[in-house]
Amino acid sequence: SISFMFTPVPFRELVVHHGAGKIALAIIYLLGLIAFSGTLIATFSTLLRTIGEKYKNGQFAFALRNHYAILGSSMVTDIVLQIRKLHPQEDIVILTTGNIPELRKQVSLLVAPQDMRKIFFVQGRRDSFSDLRKINIWKANEVYISDEQNETMSDAVSVDSMNAIAQITKETSRTDKLTCHVSFKTQSTNRAFFFADVDKTIKE
Numbered sequence: 285s286i287s288f289m290f291t292p293v294p295f296r297e298l299v300v301h302h303g304a305g306k307i308a309l310a311i312i313y314l315l316g317l318i319a320f321s322g323t324l325i326a327t328f329s330t331l332l333r334t335i336g337e338k339y340k341n342g343q344f345a346f347a348l349r350n351h352y353a354i355l356g357s358s359m360v361t362d363i364v365l366q367i368r369k370l371h372p373q374e375d376i377v378i379l380t381t382g383n384i385p386e387l388r389k390q391v392s393l394l395v396a397p398q399d400m401r402k403i404f405f406v407q408g409r410r411d412s413f414s415d416l417r418k419i420n421i422w423k424a425n426e427v428y429i430s431d432e433q434n435e436t437m438s439d440a441v442s443v444d445s446m447n448a449i450a451q452i453t454k455e456t457s458r459t460d461k462l463t464c465h466v467s468f469k470t471q472s473t474n475r476a477f478f479f480a481d482v483d484k485t486i487k488e
Contacts, residue, residue: 354379
């Protein structure tokens with residue numbers, strides 16, 4: 285009988301000593317690189333789409349300061365135009381539970397494209413502590429509070445919003461008063477507000 289002795293040679297050693305092996309290794313390397321690049325591009329594209337969707341729907345928080353905050357959407361276009369006229373260089377952030385793509389479209393019809401870069405939209409409630417913190421409410425120059433479209437109990441929500449702003453402001457190092465402009469739906473609420481239990485941080 286004939287016996288054979290065979291000593292396995294590692295793949296890396298084979299490709300070093302044989303030209304065909306070098307070519308095979310190069311092909312495998314290139315295929316792997318292409319596959320990896322394709323996966324990386326797909327992942328990056330998905331990430332960009334996700335970021336774009338979040339921005340479009342107001343799901344980002346913005347670290348602003350010395351900005352003007354608009355809470356509620358019912359008077360947003362009028363307030364934006366007023367602020368742009370008085371403070372054309374300052375940032376504006378709009379906190380609303382409304383349809384942000386639609387609001388963005390409405391505002392863009394009235395504001396120059398270069399000014400739209402200084403207007404930010406955030407999805408949230410004006411009486412929510414966490415949502416107010418997302419827009420750095422205590423660092424704002426001024427706050428404009430109105431109601432949302434088709435909102436029930438809007439005046440009560442606006443009063444709660446002011447109290448939340450006052451509480452957040454008290455928890456920070458801010459020493460000057462934060463001016464809040466509020467629009468109520470009813471005259472009775474407007475009169476009652478002056479006797480309401482609203483913190484002196486925002487009410488004299």
